[in-house]
Amino acid sequence: MKRPRIGVFKFTSCDGCQLSLLNLEDELLDFVGLFQVAYFREATDRPLRGHLDIALVEGSVSTERQRSHVVAVRERTRYLVTVGACATSGGLQALRNWADIDDYKNAVYPSPAIIETLPCSTPISDHVYVDYELWGCPVSSDELSETLGSFLLDKRPGIPGYSLCMECKRKGIPCLLIARSAPCLGPVTRAGCGVLCPSLERPCYGCFGPKEGANIDSLLNVFRKSGLSHHDCALLLDKMNTSAYRKARTREGPP
Amino acid sequence: MKKLKKEHLRILFGGLTESHRVIGPKIEGGVVVLAEIAVHDIPAGFEDRQMAGSYRLVTGERPEIFSFSAGPDSFKRFLHPPVSEMFAFKSSRTAIAITAPDCQGKPLAFIGVRACDIAALKLYDKVFLGGAEKDQCYESRRKDSLVIALDCSYPGDNCFCHAMGTGPSVMDGFDIALVELDASFLLEAGTIAGQRLLDVLSLEEVTEGDMKERSSRTERCLGMMKKSIRTEDLPGLIYRSLDHPRWMDIAERDLECGNCTQVCPTCFCHSHYDFVRLAGISPRAREVSGTRVRKWDSCFSRNFARVHGGNFRPSRRARYRQWMSHKLAYTFEQFGLPGCVGCGRCITWCPAGIDITREVEALRDVR
Structure with a gap:
């Protein structure tokens, strides 16, 4: 058996999730020993050839060209894993999905006519089948390592789908929502960040996106009782996972 | 039952810290949590205001040392830690080697354990020690631990232990039971280990007045309890x-x-999760080493x-x-x-x- 061939791809994103992979400094030598890095623009300028066993895909689809590119990546890949908020939910740039793209173009660029873009920024899973999704802005290095190791061992990655509160309580961090009425998104947000913000006495703002079965309306009711307006509540959700939180609010399913 | 002057609580603490990690209440982030503490960490005089979905700590007028009620933590954080390694493993094509972790640390002494939590501890003992297979780490931590219980002077605003028949007075399941009075603590040993700790203290005899104060405090605590559950059937x-x-x-x-x-x-x-770092996987996964971790x-x-x-x-x-x-x-x-x-x-x-x-x-x- 040869080393599995891995490719790392970037669509519309800030490259931060690819850096999370490079930030696995202690494990990088193991990584290149266990995988054949077939394509990784952030790390090497080797061109892409042949098929891949696993592809890590960063970024959302926001241009016509990316739409065909992501299909091409899928066609040559056995396992496709999205890494980070952009690839998994459309990213911060999906804020334009709720506005007029021409207004944005005219406000930002001196020559808006030369900008080629789709009116919406969409997650990879809107375009091709995705085998596994890693959330986070950026994605957690530990979860990346766990996913890559699990791929080699053919096991399910030990990555939670439950709320951030679970991790927060395990760490024994005093609850900002209960003890200070802070508008913390922890109860509806996926664990995985290592409780970065609440550890520093800042409420969660949802980098890891909605947890499985998030009851967002109930949490917003709590925020409204402590004085937040409808507008403030909407702003809390409209960040790097805006699409995913909005979708989770409207999803039909058994309560 | 004997009596200890309040200022001598630190002597009891001093004796404990030589041999144990003393786990008790302290303030962190505006909340009474449980942690390894010294006697001066106990947030004496603080009061908590609790509602459904709300907790605030305020400086109050109460004269007691244990003037507050239970926070989010309980003994379970220490006897059944939120994240713990069960074992390390190394497997090859032909064999698997397991290394058990060392769960022996300095023994734990829990100070200020309420009657409700003692009832919970009894359930925990059944869960982790009552079956055919005992949880070895729980057993080693539990066996050496000391429970220094406390009668509640004040209930929390969401407490209903009287309805569940577990409190507010401590009945059993302790090494030492404390009752806080105006000027002193009443102490009772429940085990030989508890008695040994009491033997080195200068204790006074309990008077009839002390017992009256105790029962009037229990009455007051019961009277302040706002919530209840009808438990019939x-x-x-x-x-x-x-x-x-x-x-x-x-x-x-x-x-x-x-x-x-x-x-x-x-x-x-x-x-349970099996965690394997990339460094733990040899080429072609012939050898794999990692840890099995238990998380709440x-x-x-x-x-x-x-x-x-x-x-x-x-x-x-x-x-x-x-x-x-x-x-x-x-x-x-x-x-x-x-x-x-x-x-x-x-x-x-x-x-x-x-x-x-x-x-x-x-x-x-x-x-």
Whole structure:
């Protein structure tokens, strides 16, 4: 058996999730020993050839060209894993999905006519089948390592789908929502960040996106009782996972 | 029963810290948590104001040292740690080697354990030590630990231990029991280990007046308790109410965040994960080394209790019902003990403010 061939791809994103992979400094030598890095623009300028066993895909689809590119990546890949908020939910740039793209173009660029873009920024899973999704802005290095190791061992990655509160309580961090009425998104947000913000006495703002079965309306009711307006509540959700939180609010399913 | 001057509490502490890690209340981030403490860490004089989904600590007028009620933590954080390594493993094509962790540390001494938590500890002992296989790490931590219990002077605003029959006075299950009076502590040893600690203290005889003060304090504490549950035929009520419309009403509010289960002193559910770093995998995965880790989990997690093909409880309604039914009905069958000890933590620390006492009342309403 040869080393599995891995490719790392970037669509519309800030490259931060690819850096999370490079930030696995202690494990990088193991990584290149266990995988054949077939394509990784952030790390090497080797061109892409042949098929891949696993592809890590960063970024959302926001241009016509990316739409065909992501299909091409899928066609040559056995396992496709999205890494980070952009690839998994459309990213911060999906804020334009709720506005007029021409207004944005005219406000930002001196020559808006030369900008080629789709009116919406969409997650990879809107375009091709995705085998596994890693959330986070950026994605957690530990979860990346766990996913890559699990791929080699053919096991399910030990990555939670439950709320951030679970991790927060395990760490024994005093609850900002209960003890200070802070508008913390922890109860509806996926664990995985290592409780970065609440550890520093800042409420969660949802980098890891909605947890499985998030009851967002109930949490917003709590925020409204402590004085937040409808507008403030909407702003809390409209960040790097805006699409995913909005979708989770409207999803039909058994309560 | 003997009496100790309040200022001599530090002598009891001094004796304990030589041999034990003393775990007790201290303030962190505006909340009374449990941690390794010195006697001066006890937030004497602070009072907590609790509501469903709200907790505030204020400086009050109360003269007691233990002037506050229980925070989110309980002994479980220490006897059944939130994340613990079960063993390290190294497997090759032909063999697997297992290394057990060393769970022996300095023994624990819990100070200020309330009656509700002692009831929860009894359930924990049944869960981890009562079966055919004992949990070895729990056993080694528990066996060497000391429980220094405390009668509640003041209940928390969400407490209902009197209804569950667990408090507010400590009856058993302690090494030393403390009762705080105006000028002194009453002390009673429950075990030989507890008696040894008392033997080195300069104790006074208890007077009839002290006993009167004790019972009037218990009366006052009972009188201040705001919440209650009617417990007649509680398991029967649950079994009859499995299709009650109230479950759907709860599911609308329920965040499914799992906070109630993490702060509950009787919730013991956990999951195991095998963690392997890339460095632990040899080329072609011929040799694999890693650790098996246990983490607190919750019946509110969708991945918990998932089996091939899905989860038996696919809705919030079903998951909340499972949690409450386990607390109020199933544990009687499983362990012969109540799964709810009336500490009120799940009410305070629920962001949506779901109040188990009100939900039980709602179930009693015939549709």
